Amino acid sequence: MNDDDLLAEQVNDVFATLTDITVEVGNDTRRVSGPNDPYGVAKMLATYGEATGHPFKSCDERLYIYTGTYWQTMKKASMRSRIYEFLDGRPYIGSKGLPEPWKPNPGHVRNIMQALEAKVDDSDVSTTQEDGAIPVSNGWLIPATRTLLPHTPDRFNTFTTAVEFDPDAPEPASWLKFLSDVLPDEDSQNLLAEWFGYVLSGRVDLHKALFLKGAPRSGKTTIATILEDIIGGGATGISLDSLTRQFGMAPLIGKSLAVIGDARLASSNSLVVERLLSITGQDMVQVEEKYMPMFSTRLPVRLMMLSNELPNLEDTSMALANRFIILETRQSFLGREDAGLLGRLRAELPGILNWALDGLDRLTAQHAFSVPEASLEATKDMLRSTSPLTAFVEDECVLDDDAVTPVSVLFSKYKAWCEQGNVKAMTAQQFGARLHDKGIETGQRRVDGKRPRCYLGIKIAEG
Incomplete structure (x- = not known):
């Protein structure tokens, strides 16, 4: 039915x-x-x-x-x-x-x-459960004790998992073998288990989204499909482009997971960045549905993005990159796909649910995700991708309290760097404002007998 x-x-x-x-x-x-x-x-x-x-x-x-x-x-x-x-x-x-x-x-x-x-108005109702209970298909699961309570309308939940909790479910051997192929290091596997548990728990307090990056046929979609199969009706799929549309936020209402399977954009879009930050930061957002009045709400949905490459998103605040935890699937199975894999994995969903609960236990104990070294490096790459100014400063400049560089000289260097890297350059005013956000001040200083406006504390690197 x-x-x-x-x-x-x-x-x-x-x-x-x-x-x-x-x-x-x-x-x-x-x-x-x-x-x-x-x-x-x-x-x-x-x-x-x-x-x-x-x-x-x-x-x-x-x-x-x-x-x-x-x-x-x-x-x-x-x-x-x-x-x-x-x-x-x-x-x-x-x-x-x-x-x-x-x-x-x-x-x-x-x-x-x-x-x-x-x-029947209950405007202040929340899907967050004070005892951390998770709505599974056979009851309310208390993860800390692995005990089940009966379903009740006294709790507000807009879905249950599609999987029953079974404490005696066998270890998901095919799933663990699959993970060892696509995420060979233990830290990455631990991070994924914690993410599955985070989505199950309904928590949004860590203000994080997951970015699965990897070559075609490297397991990204399979991982997302298994999580969607567990979450059931609490999962939905969107595109980055849909977030810019009039009714683009409506599919997120009442959902626990939104999988962004297409992270491509024709060009960087500030509205996409704004909405990604608002959702992950649990800010109030304006939501509009067809034939219904617009209203303000928080969307307690976790975002999971899949892509072969980093998205074309520019965020000079650098906040967006720090909202994402990045996992890379490094081995492509293109041309040697296992047609029976998904069926074997789906047969292990109760065991995968228990694996995710172990990840949630670890996340709760640590108060943070287990982030492997490779993910930290990937985050640095995303910082450079979303904030070209950061990349310019790292590549071409030296921060030095005693340094003085004329505004026109530094901006000319920046424009040349943009042309070389095929990066859209900011205006001189925008460039100065963004440097100011990074703590770079301006002032008049004597340079070669003149007193031009200068950037203070930054200079062009030699060589």
Whole structure:
């Protein structure tokens, strides 16, 4: 049964219970309220949602229904249709104390929807669990003790893993062999386990994203696919380009993992950088969905980027590169692919889940990811890629407290460096502002009998 079928079944449960109500004149408190009492109808919907085990909840401009294991977004058009169907012709007690048939119109239904959203509003709800519990398909898992608690609507989760927790699942031998082929050093394998655990945990406190870099057919997509298979409905796929679009942030609502399988951009885009920083930094962002009002929220989603090369993203603040932890898959299996590998790995998902929980334990104990030396070097490369000015200073300059260099001389050197490396140069004003951000001040100094404006504390390297 897919999510849409499951949702229809749960809504049917609620409305079937409502349909069984008999309306009588007198003291029957279950009778349907009339058109002048939309909140009364909304309260009935909320009450019978609770009674059937499928309560409603409203937050972030969305209406949710509890499936029995997680909270699923309801399409408001579907809910409106159900309200029309339920009310049409149903008797209510009219102004003269006699039954009258409901004749719902768009205004009635709109008012009932608004009243229902107000009745079940829980705007401050959070998917973060204070006890660190993880929503797996067979319950709420407490990772520290490996114990299971029953599913409950008292916790807010928008997905469960597609895998049951089994403490006795065998060691995932095929998975470990695969990792030894694509990530031969133990530190890199430990980092990946910690990342899997981080995504499972719902944590966002470390403000990190994972960048999987490697040649074609080097295991990047297989790694991402296995994590997506574990996370199930909590995973989605996006492109960097989609983040620049009007509704590009909407697919991230309620998700635990977003895999960016296409990290290519035709040109550097400051909006992409801004949104990557906002998501990983857990800043408030503006989200817009089709036919719905824009709203502000935090998106507790972890980003995982796959690419053969570093993305074309310019970030003079250098913050973006430090948000990414980079893993490189160095061996390509192009032309010698194992067609049965994914099937064998999927058979080991319960064991891979336990492997990820071990990684989460290690991450919790360390308070930081295990970053191998190769990843540190890759981060330096990304810093140079995202901040060409940093690369220029490293390549062509020396920082010296006593150094004095005329503004025009240093900028000319910078422009020549950009032309040689096919890098888009900043204007002189931008160049000066970015150097100022790095602590390089300007002032007039005597040079060759003149007093030009100079950069202080930096000079062009000799040779």
